[in-house]
Amino acid sequence: MIHYQRILELHDEGISFRGIAASTGNSRQKVTEIIQRAEKKGLTCPLEEEMTNQWIEDFLFPEKAFEASGRQPMNFDWIHGELSKPNVTLSLLHHEYEAECRANNKIPYSYRSFLRHYSRYADKYKATLRIRRKPGEIMEVDWAGSTAFVCDRDTGEKIKAYIFIATLPCSLLSYAEATLSMDLHSWIIAHRHAYEYFGGVTQIVVPDNLKTSVTKHTRKELILNPAYREMADYYHTVVMPARVRTPKDKASVESSVGILSTWIIAALRNVQCFSVDELNEEVWKKLEEFNNRSFTRKKGSRFSAFEEEEKFALSPLPDRPYKMSEWKTAKVRPDYHISVESMFYSVPYEYINRQVEVKLSDDLVEIFFNHMRVASHKRLYGKFGQLSTTRDHMPDHHKLFVDQTPEAALDWAEDIGSETLTIVRYILDSYQTEKQALHSIFSLKKFEQRYSKYEIERACKMALSMTERPTVKVLQTILKNNKKSDAEQEQKRRSENTKNNYGFTRGASYYGGKDKR
Template sequence: MINYRKILELNDEEISLRGISASTGNSRQKVTEVIRLAEKKGLVCPLEDEMTDKWIEEFLYPGKTLEASGRHPLNFDYIHEELAKPNVTLSLLHHEYEADCRANNKIPYSYRSFLRHYSKYAEKYKATLRIRRKPGEIMEVDWAGSTAFIFDRDTGEKVKAYVFVSTLPCSQISYAEASLSMDLHSWITAHNRAFAYLGGSTHILVPDNLKTGVTKHTTRELILNPTYKEMAEHYNTVVMPARVGTPKDKSSVEGSVRVISTWIIAALRNTQCFSLDELNEEIRKKLEEFNQRSFTRKKGSRLSAFTEEEKFALSPLPSTPYKMSEWKTAKVRPDYHISVESMFYSVPYEYINRQVEVKLSDDFVEIFFNHMRIASHKRLYGKFGQLSTIRDHMPDNHKLFVDQTPEAAVEWGESIGTSTLTVVRYILDASRSEKQALQSIFSLKKSERRYTKYEIERACKMLISMTKRPTVKSVQTLLNNNKKNEAEQELRRKAEVNKNNFGFTRGAAYYGGTKHDE
């Protein structure tokens, strides 16, 4: 066997190629090849004790021992790169490898040998093993079982802080941050920051079945919290909760929770933080140390594995982070409003007594019925009991009432006629209060349900000719009287028509009767 170790050590001592060749008994060409290949793969002196000539040969020429077996050699770099692609598996690559062997009259490795050789190669030369997990495919998330603490400056009381943990199973890179609660807002905020820390999003999210994320999860049905589902859609990912009672579904994050509990939470046991920001700053420092710690059984660290072999596979982040929203249900009241946190928002009156879904964000309130948005309002803050009412949501009779302003009253009078406008202006000027005047004019406006504009204008014209102090009641009386007079005149006219339109009438003599003398 070639003295690989001696070649590298002599080269490190700056011995010439001729001297190395004479000392090891290898050609200068072979010595040059070994030195260049070692430099290319980052193998430098001093060498560790376990790096024997055989180890170095396998490191520099991973396919050499395979070629000696008479089998068709394996291209490990190609296999490793292909496994990063969606839906590509080792069984598919082995099938393609066998087809290539048949085409070239070569002897292929069995699938078991194929798998064993790739695993040995990836464990030794690569930071990630892509047999079980593909890069950028999954992010597992959970709350750590152990809690951190912050101290109240005034009382010295210890306040619990809950630690969110996320892990990418392929590279094992993790993210952690503390929150004062485990509510929905904290859950969503932690996801936003985790994606920002990674610089991208994975294809799948695997949470536990906690209520903030999963409403219901059985073998037949999965119902996600609407806000959590909306956040996942914003980041173009899919939520697939771990099966109930199946911790292996998120084994990576379970392992990371235990490790982070030791290397972050326990490591900060003697550190006093007086605010959540201070605590998260300390957690971030420990997190960087954790992700940069070297693996014990393979080269690299979580951070290097992520940077070199997984980050490229993440989906790009949207231009803006997800904006927190909350979903509630409400019943539409008889006044076509819903109550949300003691504020009232209108919906179209056709939905009275219906159950609707309400999406609350910091700025807006959106109302949905059967997944269709039926109303949107700017969110109200401050004093309880405020109303946000949209005119188009009202029935027609309510629109008439709320539209009562002096300007609207004058505009209505103009639309009827000059005499009606005169009456409206007089009522506005003569009434003791504006509210009283508007109520009177509203009563007059309701006359449009029974009378035409022509009839209202004619009644106002008649009233103005009779008095300089017109009232709404007088107008209504004239409208009623005019209607009666018109009805009576119509009856008389019909009677006259019937009287004049008679046929030829035979006398009594025609029917055998006699005419008696008086």
């Protein structure tokens, strides 16, 4: 029997390998191997009472237990490390183990024995058992059933505070935070803080079927709350809610809820806090104590297990934390605006009477129809009833009306021609009020719907040659008459072309006769 305890204790006292070998009667090579394996696996002095020579041998050389059976030993450290990789299972590792045994002419263990031996190893020597949970794969979240309290400074009234809990099932590391509400905003902000506490993001989030996370959950259909879905997309994670009335789907957080209710909520029963920030400072102190408490049946703590065996598997956090958005629904009014918190935002007029989804952030309002964004506006604050209207959202006749300004009228007239510009300037100068002049010019601009720019410019030139006081009515008459005259001339031209369109005709002289006059 090798005296493992003695070897490790002498090494801890600074005795050389040669001196340890002479004292224990073992070779220097064996002493060196034992000390190197102990350092690699983190076994240091002082040793605990349960760490007997047999325990240390099983811990440092687990393959020895299989040598007597004639079967191929299993490299448990390698198995434990491989299980942390995506899509690697014990079934795959056993298949590879069997292939290796056949190549070495060794007898392999059956799959059931393979599972049993690994479970014993991981349960005894590792903080996490990777048969059921992979590191960095899942974060389970829930609200604690019990509540804490915040005291109102003025009235002394006790205000309920709800405890959000997130747990990583592999290492059992937990996060807790107190909020004054269980609404959507608190729910999502608590998720963001949990990711920041863990220093990374898991592949999957498993919540309960709360309204803040799930809109509809049946066997055939799953509809997430839009804001919650957006948060998950931002962090590149997948939301997989627990089945209805199936708490075992998130057993880790259910267990943590009970434990944390004792170690945080009950532990703070005599602590008086006057704000949720003060309460959270106390909650996080208790949380640190809880996560650093040693496991009762295995080595290490939740925090050490996370640092050693799970933190590496988390996906990195985005450069910027998620910015909370809120989703609402609204119906487009006949004036092609929607009402959001007593403010009005325009939507393309084609969506009048349609139901749309509205995404609200601190500085932006985005409007979606069938998951396609159709409009966006800067968010309005302050006095109720403010409007944010985009010109492109208006029908054409509304655009004409809105564009009625002296500058816009002059720009339009200049685009038509110099004669039109002269008349528009005359109208602006001749009316007593600007509003009357713009109304008259609006009627003139509507002619562009029926007449070309050339026709309008020609009519203006004719009007100026006829009178020094041209009016819109005069221009309308000229345009109609010109249209009628142009149509008659076109008809006459076509008639003449039809009469002369006979081709070449052979006269009588062609046939030797005489033309009759």
